[in-house]
Amino acid sequence: MAPASPAHADLTTSSLPDGEHPLETRLDRLTQGINLSHWFAQSETYNPFHMENFISDDDLDLLGDLGFQHVRLPVDPALLMDLSNPESLNVEYLGYLDSALDRILERDLGVIVDLQANDEFKEYLARDDEFVDTFVQFAGTLAQHLSPRDPDFLFLEVLNEPSFNFFALEDVDPVKRWDWVQGEILGAFRSGAPEHTAIATGYDWSGIDGLRKITPVADPNVVYNFHFYEPMTFTHQGADWIDEHFNLVLDLPYPYNQVECDAVILRMTDEDLRHVAESYCDEQWNADKIKARIGLAAAWATEHNVRLTANEFGVYRNFVQEEDRVSWIYDVRTTLEEYDIGWAMWDYTGGFGLFDKVDEQRILNGSMVEALGLSMVDVALDTKGPEETEETEEVAILDPIVISPVESEETEESEETEEVAILDPIVISPVESEGTEESEETEESEETEEVAILDPIVIPPVEMENMEPVVIVNPEVIPPVMTDEGETARKIPEPSAIAGLVLLGVSGLGMKRRYCNG
Secondary structure, eight states, X not given: OOOSSOSXXXXXXXXXXXXXXXXXXXXXXXXXXXXXXTSBSSOSOOOHHHHHHSSOHHHHHHHHHHTOOEEEEEXXXXXXXXXXXXXXXXXXXXXXXHHHHHHHHTTTOEEEEEEOOOHHHHHHHHHOHHHHHHHHHHHHHHHHHHTTSOTTTEEEEOOSOOOHHHHSOTTSOHHHHHHHHHHHHHHHHHHHOTTSOEEEEOSSTTOHHHHTTSOOOSOTTEEEEEEEOOSHHHHTTTOSSSOHHHHHXXXXXXXXXXXXXXXXXXXXXXXXXXXXXXXXXXXOOOHHHHHHHHHHHHHHHHHHTXXXXXXXXXXXXXXXXXXXXXXXXXXXXXXXHHTTOEEEESOSSSTTOSEEEETTEEEEOHHHHHHTTOOOOOOEEEOOOHHHHHHHHHHTTTSOEEEOOOOOHHHHHOHHHHHTSOSSOEEEOOOOOGGGHHHHHXXXXXXXXXXXXXXXXXXXXXXXXXXXXXXXXXXXOOOOOBOTTSOBOOOOOSSOOOGGGHHHHHGGGTOXXXXXXX
């Protein structure tokens, strides 16, 4: 069994300035936050365009205008870590991270650098002492690199949802194992960044029950974190990355409403699905029940004289009534604030996000902004992300190039000429070789003869020089960081939800936990 105490630093103290404890002011920064998911973690690509443009300056300006105090930045360690030399960081991706942090901090937003490890990393941490030492060296190196940044604005999070209850060996106590691993990482943080506040969590997907079982470290400059997605049957209805039953359960109400529950259950023909819905409705979730659950975490914090933040909570938006989603968000947010617990919603633009997508624009959801207690602003952002832009460039030369009729000076002189204009655009197929030019010209003339016009005078399309389609070279794509085994890091599901809590509502079904892309 691994040693019971961290070896990298003395966690009975930290380098805190004299006078007022920094947490008294730093905790104000940990209120009103949001997760910037799918940027440095959980993305299908990490090429330069994505890294530099996924979150724009306009996005960050908007967050400040809305009244957010901080962002949580999930970072996949695989982007930065060299398993063979953990004290060396990947220079390229470190540059992208530094640039992102510069842009965030210059807007006076706090930022949590969250180590959002994939499942392989978590499994190795739960089972392999040698890998723990390697990861701890990496964590200390990263902390040292970030240490010059203002400790009142930058926070270091140990690990997202460690899930040791799932990955630990059968003969190992997952709570004790996580207490040791977390202590090691906290010790590395403290050695590398003595003044920065660290964020710790529980052993089982960062849930409340797992948090209440761990032993807090003696370091007073540590804040404890939990994630809240309860009840999962409501917050993840329609989600296809957890279990097939969640994918099929839709329209469950919040708060509890017996009439709506009966209507949902009546539509279900599958016995297992009906059991899931009945179990949820029997629990009668409302604001009081949410307050009771979060109150357990608050009581644990009071008992151990530590401070709390909940840096993930949210509802998957695609298959839930909007008013129910807004009610749940409001009840959770106000409860957290009542208990003086910091918070960060999951997430900004993903399936749990703040925006409605309408006609290729992201429209800020005013009801969600109000539920979060923020200041509404009038904004619409372009929905075309970096991946869509790249796909457009790649596909452009595969389809026929459409050239609209050219308006000459003569067509502007009289309305009559404009009425005679060709009704349909002329379609020119991509040039395949020099030998095809003749046949293309023939096809063009044939198409021109078939175009309807308003009088017998046929006006041919204006010929322009250099009309050959330009071959667009695909942008260079940098693949994800490879491990020594040559395997790419697996995607984290969206959201990084507490899958362990699934068992709370559906344990009687004997469901098998599975992982897939969100």
